[in-house]
Amino acid sequence: MTAPGPDGPRARPPAGERRLHPVTPFRRAWAPVAVLAGWAVHDPNAAQEQLARLTGTMLLVGLSALVPAAGLYGFLSWWFTHFAVTDTELRIRTGLLFRRTAHIRLERVQAVDVTRPLLARVAGVAKLRIDVVGTEKKDELAFLGEREARALRAELLARAAGFAPDTAREVGEAPARELLRVPPRELALSLALTGATWGSLAAALVVPAVLWLVTHSVWTVLATALPLLGAAVARSAGRFVNEYDWTVGESPDGLRIDHGLLDRAHETVPPGRVQTVHLVEPLLWRRLGWVRVELDVAGSDNSVLVPVAPRAVAGSVVARVLPGVTVPASPVRPPRRARWCVPVWWRGLGLAVTGTVFAARHGLLRRRLSLVPHAKVQSVRLTQGPWQRRWRLADVHVDTGAGKTVTARQRDAGRAALLLHAQADRSRTGRRDARPDRWMA
Numbered sequence: 001m002t003a004p005g006p007d008g009p010r011a012r013p014p015a016g017e018r019r020l021h022p023v024t025p026f027r028r029a030w031a032p033v034a035v036l037a038g039w040a041v042h043d044p045n046a047a048q049e050q051l052a053r054l055t056g057t058m059l060l061v062g063l064s065a066l067v068p069a070a071g072l073y074g075f076l077s078w079w080f081t082h083f084a085v086t087d088t089e090l091r092i093r094t095g096l097l098f099r100r101t102a103h104i105r106l107e108r109v110q111a112v113d114v115t116r117p118l119l120a121r122v123a124g125v126a127k128l129r130i131d132v133v134g135t136e137k138k139d140e141l142a143f144l145g146e147r148e149a150r151a152l153r154a155e156l157l158a159r160a161a162g163f164a165p166d167t168a169r170e171v172g173e174a175p176a177r178e179l180l181r182v183p184p185r186e187l188a189l190s191l192a193l194t195g196a197t198w199g200s201l202a203a204a205l206v207v208p209a210v211l212w213l214v215t216h217s218v219w220t221v222l223a224t225a226l227p228l229l230g231a232a233v234a235r236s237a238g239r240f241v242n243e244y245d246w247t248v249g250e251s252p253d254g255l256r257i258d259h260g261l262l263d264r265a266h267e268t269v270p271p272g273r274v275q276t277v278h279l280v281e282p283l284l285w286r287r288l289g290w291v292r293v294e295l296d297v298a299g300s301d302n303s304v305l306v307p308v309a310p311r312a313v314a315g316s317v318v319a320r321v322l323p324g325v326t327v328p329a330s331p332v333r334p335p336r337r338a339r340w341c342v343p344v345w346w347r348g349l350g351l352a353v354t355g356t357v358f359a360a361r362h363g364l365l366r367r368r369l370s371l372v373p374h375a376k377v378q379s380v381r382l383t384q385g386p387w388q389r390r391w392r393l394a395d396v397h398v399d400t401g402a403g404k405t406v407t408a409r410q411r412d413a414g415r416a417a418l419l420l421h422a423q424a425d426r427s428r429t430g431r432r433d434a435r436p437d438r439w440m441a
Helices: 026-030 030-042 044-053 054-079 118-123 146-160 163-169 185-193 195-215 217-242 283-288 311-321 336-342 386-390 411-434
Strands: 082-085 090-095 100-105 111-117 124-133 139-145 177-181 247-251 255-259 264-269 274-281 290-297 306-311 352-354 357-362 367-373 377-383 394-400 405-412
Touching: 026 054, 026 139, 054 090, 082 146, 100 124, 111 146, 118 124, 124 146, 139 146, 139 264, 177 311, 185 217, 185 306, 195 217, 217 306, 255 311, 274 283, 274 311, 283 290, 290 311, 306 311, 352 411, 357 405, 394 411, 405 411
Parallel strands: none
Antiparallel strands: 082 090, 090 100, 111 124, 111 264, 124 139, 177 247, 247 255, 255 264, 274 290, 274 367, 290 306, 352 357, 357 367, 377 394, 394 405
16 A cells, blocks of 8 residues: 655655665666667657767767766665565655655565566575555565565564564564475476467468468568567577476465576465466376466466476475365366357366365366365356357356456356355355465464
């Protein structure tokens, strides 16, 4: 939550408030340069005309003025940024001309992530990102020293768990037990066996070939082939770099995820905030028994829990996220008459309802099994189109707190109506018996 700060600029931070790491001005000095670059990209013709009018002397004078101005902006923005941890909140003051104060209530903190981009790792600093219940955008402190960032993260999590201020500083970072580590070779093989990778490569080969047959222009083919090939390689390489050395650990403050080859990220899956778990099985992974685990987390952008792992190992990690939940082995397909509504693809649909979760599957080539704990279901709906009425079929939708919907498609209409009322009762019972969403509980 944010509110404008009534106080004006101060020469020194008030008692109890701290500044960011001294390397921060170098990061913020790029803002004026980024504005000029954005204008040039938005209107390249006008930028080229203006650049053509400038002489070498004028360019030199402009650069000699721009560099000090950018440095001064970076220094002043750092000088007027303070933060402090009080008994009830984390307070962040920012702004050079227009002051802004962010008041982050500690009991609403649900995750504190530490990220270290490549240049930040070289400089020995880190970025702290605070995930708060009810807000889409994360507040951040960039940059802090690595030790200071980890100590502040541990203090914030301890305070969010209900520890007293003096005790929270002494608690330190909770220990973690490693649950899973994805080997680089397994990650690379999984990317090579992903349909999206082959689809991108096929487009990079087929589209230029078609253009050559139509235009017989080498430049047209190159102008099309190089971006497509670059996009195909970047997509796979980007995922490999981001998901490299993926490690999942269990600690009292939730599941911790560390990953990244160039930019290292230290993230936390908040306890009790996971709304839906998705198990994804591409076609070429099934013979190897591999799955990918994705999440829907309320108020957070965490989306991947496990990039690739054997089904049994992934199931054990899911059991840590959703205690007491087991992955259903074989969801029930819709009745055979569903083939008149969804030809062929109806075989990829399925539904399983256990005492703990509502599980719906869809996809024939790329299967996706979605698990929604009954306690996380916010509403249940039944829909039926005119063609579905003809074949006595209906869809059952369950809405979660993350703003997402999981649908059991093409179910028998009579059973779907019974499922609707039964699921509403299970959701009420699940919410009543659910454990509180508390840190380190």
